[in-house]
Amino acid sequence: MELRQLRIFVEVAKHKSITKAAESMHISQPALSKAIMALEEELGMILIIRTNKTSDLTDAGKVVLEYALKMNVLQDEMKRTLNDMTNLTRGQVTIGLPPFIGSLFFPKVMAKFHHAYPNIELNITEYGGARVVKSIEEGEFELGVAVLPIDEQQFQVYPIVEEEMKLLVYKHHRLASRSKVDLKELKDEEFIFYHEEFALNKIMRNYFIEAGFEPKILFKSSQWDLMTEMVAENLGITILPQSICNRAIKKDIKIIDLKQTILWSLVVITKRDRYTSNATRTFIDFILKESL
Structure with a gap:
């Protein structure tokens, strides 16, 4: 078993595609397939279920992936350690x-x-x-x-970095004239929210739940500029860190303090x-x- 075979296997598992893995590693698809088949032959088990559209792992493949990731990490650590020893x-x-x-x-x-x-x-x-x-x-x-x-x-x-979260609303929103707003007052509002893979999604949900409600989410995004543009079009409200608010200053948006101190650290x-x-x-x- 070669470490190169394991790296190829990890890349296929990551992309769920032999074609994409070959492109990512800049090697030919036949060479990549040959390496995977050699690994399967040595282990005596099928690791990948190949179809026209995807390459999914078998149960054995999932076990091999777990160990392959650990071995790749150890190999990278070894290289970094040796590199440091040479004072390059x-x-x-x-x-x-x-x-x-x-x-x-x-x-x-x-x-x-x-x-x-x-x-x-x-x-x-x-x-x-x-x-x-x-x-x-x-x-x-x-x-x-x-x-x-x-x-x-x-x-x-x-x-x-540590800074406070701020409320962003449309200039004619019912809360636009306020200098400070309590989260409880946002119960019936529609939110432009963060995508699930962002930490702010869970963090802010927990604050809303503590305030007694589950937020009504109109739209989710991973782009703060899109979120602020939607607020400027009066499609909903959002809560963002101060530094983002500083970049989102528009005549159609009002930035308001929250009564609760919510830190973005x-x-x-x-x-x-x-x-x-x-x-x-x-x-x-x-x-x-x-x-x-």
Whole structure:
């Protein structure tokens, strides 16, 4: 059994497609299929059910995937450790970044970091906050950016941003003249809400439930600019962090304080029991120094 075979298998499982996996790994489809068949032959089990449209895992395939992910993480850790031992100036940082956060804070920080450390590559993947946390746990990324609360027994947490959530309504909304609004007053409103894979979805739902109601959700999005545009068209209301509100200042939107103090706390996280490369530690130190 070769580690390359396991990496190919993980990629097929990720994409649920031999064709897409081959494109992602920049190898031919026949070569990829041959590697999977060789792995199945060695293990004496069928790992993937192949159809015209998808490639799903068998029960045996799910077991192999679990161990393959662990082996891939260990191999990556070994490479990073050896790389650090040679004191090379080159390195790579794998980052999971929610789209909400990436567009707000990170372009300038990443540009500064690149100028300061031009030989360290930043490999960024955009996922929702909840998926970022899961991907850090599984070893897909070395570090990620997430929203508190986070299980600090599993993750090392580095606070970077904390700001209040604000209510956004249409300029002629019944609450537009108010300077402060209680969440209970929003019971009958229709919300432009966050997609389920974003941490804010669960966080704000919990606040609404504590206020005595389940929010009426008209539309879900992962793009803050679309959410604010819909509010400007009087399609519903939304609640967003202060930094997003600062970018969403439009003549058709009123930004209102909430009586409840709801904090949006951003943190950088790494897995506690996993090796952190010099490149990643350097990037974390740089972020903290820049004080997003």
